[in-house]
Amino acid sequence: MSIYDYEVTFEDGTKYSLEKYRGKPLVIVNTATKCGFAPQFKQLEEVYQQFNDAGLVVLGFPSNQFKQEVSSSEEAAQSCRTTYGVSFPMHTINNVNGKDALPLFEYLTKQAPGAIGSAIKWNFTKFLVDRDGNVVKRYAPKTNPLKMVDEIKQLV
Incomplete structure (x- = not known):
């Protein structure tokens, strides 16, 4: 399987x-x-704006698994747009861990270097994927997205 199969x-x-x-x-x-x-x-929007012309896409996946999300996917996306100016694609609310996890996140946690098979510990866990679909790095929830810029520059 590859990321493109999801x-x-x-x-x-x-x-x-x-x-x-x-x-x-x-x-x-x-x-x-x-x-x-x-x-x-x-900051995610800043990264998206900075590198989108070079091909980078940021994909947001809301999750209420940690009880910090609103009740609907549309409301979550609208809140991101109006509060933070988000223009990158947002998705439906899904679980990221456990038997009901979105299969994409099961794949990401198994592929992430240095964190193979480990669960998502909190919201804003970030995965960097190269042009060939390889998961090249996993970032902790507390990592400011602007700290990802050097690695992103290597991929665009």
Whole structure:
């Protein structure tokens, strides 16, 4: 399996394959609008704006697994847009751990160097994926997205 074999769902319910992003570096992040790390949305948007023309795509995946998300995917995405100016793609609310975890996150946690098989510990865990679909780095929830810039520059 590769990252391109996974299907995910935009916040409006539209399903699509990550194949859509083949050839583009990705930042995949589990989010929560009520989390203390929610201000990272602003830095994620900054990274997205800085590198989007070079192909980078940031993908936000809301999760209420840690009880810090609003009740609907649409409301979560709208909150990100109005509060933090988010323009990158947002998805439906999903679990990121356990038997009901979104399969993409099961894959990411198994592929992440240095953290193979370990669960997502909190909101705003970030995964950097290269143009070939390889998970190259996992970042802790507390890591400011702007600290990812040097590694992103190597991929764009």
